[in-house]
Amino acid sequence: MSLIENIIRPDVRALAAYHVPDATGFVKLDAMENPYTLPEPLRVELGRRLADVAMNRYPVPSYSALKEKIRAQLGVPAGYDVVLGNGSDELITLLSVACAKPGAKVLAPTPGFVMYAMSAKFAGLEFVGVPLKADLSLDRDAMLAAIAQHKPAITYLAYPNNPTGNLFDEDDMVAILRAVGDTGLVVVDEAYQPFAQATFMSRLPEFANLVVMRTVSKLGLAGIRLGYMSASEDLLTEFDKVRPPYNINVLTQAAAEFLLEHVDVLDAQATSLREERTRLAAALAALSGVEVFPSAANFLLIRVKTEKINSNEVFTALLDRKVLVKNVGKMHPLLENCLRITVSTPEENRILLDAVMASLAS
Numbered sequence: 538m539s540l541i542e543n544i545i546r547p548d549v550r551a552l553a554a555y556h557v558p559d560a561t562g563f564v565k566l567d568a569m570e571n572p573y574t575l576p577e578p579l580r581v582e583l584g585r586r587l588a589d590v591a592m593n594r595y596p597v598p599s600y601s602a603l604k605e606k607i608r609a610q611l612g613v614p615a616g617y618d619v620v621l622g623n624g625s626d627e628l629i630t631l632l633s634v635a636c637a638k639p640g641a642k643v644l645a646p647t648p649g650f651v652m653y654a655m656s657a658k659f660a661g662l663e664f665v666g667v668p669l670k671a672d673l674s675l676d677r678d679a680m681l682a683a684i685a686q687h688k689p690a691i692t693y694l695a696y697p698n699n700p701t702g703n704l705f706d707e708d709d710m711v712a713i714l715r716a717v718g719d720t721g722l723v724v725v726d727e728a729y730q731p732f733a734q735a736t737f738m739s740r741l742p743e744f745a746n747l748v749v750m751r752t753v754s755k756l757g758l759a760g761i762r763l764g765y766m767s768a769s770e771d772l773l774t775e776f777d778k779v780r781p782p783y784n785i786n787v788l789t790q791a792a793a794e795f796l797l798e799h800v801d802v803l804d805a806q807a808t809s810l811r812e813e814r815t816r817l818a819a820a821l822a823a824l825s826g827v828e829v830f831p832s833a834a835n836f837l838l839i840r841v842k843t844e845k846i847n848s849n850e851v852f853t854a855l856l857d858r859k860v861l862v863k864n865v866g867k868m869h870p871l872l873e874n875c876l877r878i879t880v881s882t883p884e885e886n887r888i889l890l891d892a893v894m895a896s897l898a899s
C-alpha cells in the first residue's frame with residue numbers, strides 16, 4: 538500500500554475535489570456574488586479602518602463588538618446571541634462535528650446546497666436526501682415520513698433554497714419543526730435573506746430546536762468570509778465549544794464592523810438586484826424555449842425547453858461568449874436541462890440575455 542492508501546480515508550480518496558472554474562475574463566454569473574462594490578468614500582474610510590487593525594495580535598475570541606452589531610443590525614431577536622463562522626460553510630461544519638454521535642444522520646431536501654451532504658460525510662454522519670416535488674416545492678409527506686424513519690440529528694431547510702431559488706411553504710417548514718421536536722435540530726439556512734424578505738429569525742422564541750443560519754456573502758461580502766447563526770443559548774453554548782477560537786480574523790472582523798455601520802448601502806444594492814431579478818426573469822420568460830422558475834434569491838433557475846438545443850449546449854454557447862453560469866442539469870433528475878444564473882447589473886444581465894437569445898437562435 539502507498540502512503541496515501543495507508544493514511545487517507547477511502548471515502549476521502551474516492552472524492553473529487555470541489556471544482557471552482559477559473560472565471561478570469563468572464564462575465565461571472567455562477568456564484569451568486571453581488572456585482573456592486575462600495576462607493577469610493579466608503580472604500581477610503583474602510584482602508585483607514587483596516588490600517589489601524591492590530592494584525593500582530595490574535596483576535597479577541599469573544600468577538601463581542603461584532604456580535605453586538607450583528608444582533609442590532611440584522612434582526613436577531615432580543616435575548617438571542619449568535620455564533621460566528623468563517624463563512625456559513627464553517628458553521629455547517631461546526632454543526633456536523635457537534636452532532637456526530639455514532640449513527641447520527643443529516644437530512645435535507647434535494648436538490649439542495651451540496652455542503653450539507655459533504656460536511657455530513659466528512660464528519661462521519663449519514664446523509665439522507667428527500668427529493669422535492671416536480672414543482673420544486675417541499676414534499677411534506679415524504680419529509681415527515683423520512684423524519685419519522687431516520688430521526689435526523691440535523692435537518693437543513695434553505696430558505697430560499699439553492700439551486701432552485703424558491704421559498705418553501707412556511708406551514709410545511711413549521712410542520713417539520715414540530716415533527717422533529719426534541720430529537721433534532723432544524724437549521725433554516727437564510728443565505729439569500731437580503732433578497733427574500735422572509736425569515737424565521739423572528740420565530741426563534743417559538744421553537745427550541747430552530748437554528749437560523751445566515752451569511753454576509755450574498756449581501757456583497759463573499760470575500761471576507763463571515764457567517765452567523767442564532768439559536769437558544771443552550772445550543773449556542775455547545776456549538777461554540779467546537780468553534781476554533783480565532784476563526785474570524787481581525788481584518789474580517791474590522792471590515793464587517795465597518796460595513797454594518799453602513800448596512801444601508803448594502804441594502805440598497807440588494808433592492809436594485811431584486812428589481813433586476815424581476816426584469817431579467819420577465820425577459821427570459823418571454824423567450825420561447827425557456828422556463829423561468831420563481832425566485833426569492835439573487836439568482837434564477839431556468840430550464841431550456843426546446844427540441845433544438847439542450848442546457849449543456851446553451852452553457853457552452855454562453856462560455857464561447859465569455860459568460861459563465863452554473864450548469865446544474867446533471868446535478869439532480871429534477872434539474873434536467875436547467876441552468877442557474879446569478880442576477881447582476883443591468884449591463885451584465887443584458888450581455889447574458891443576448892447570449893441566451895443567440896444560443897437559442899443558432
Ligand SMILES: *Cc1c(COP(=O)(O)O)cnc(C)c1O
Nearest residue numbers: 624625626650695699728752754
Ligand atoms: C452560498 C450559500 C452558503 C455559503 O455561504 P458562505 O457564507 O459563503 O460559506 C450557504 N448556504 C447556501 C444555501 C448558499 O447558497
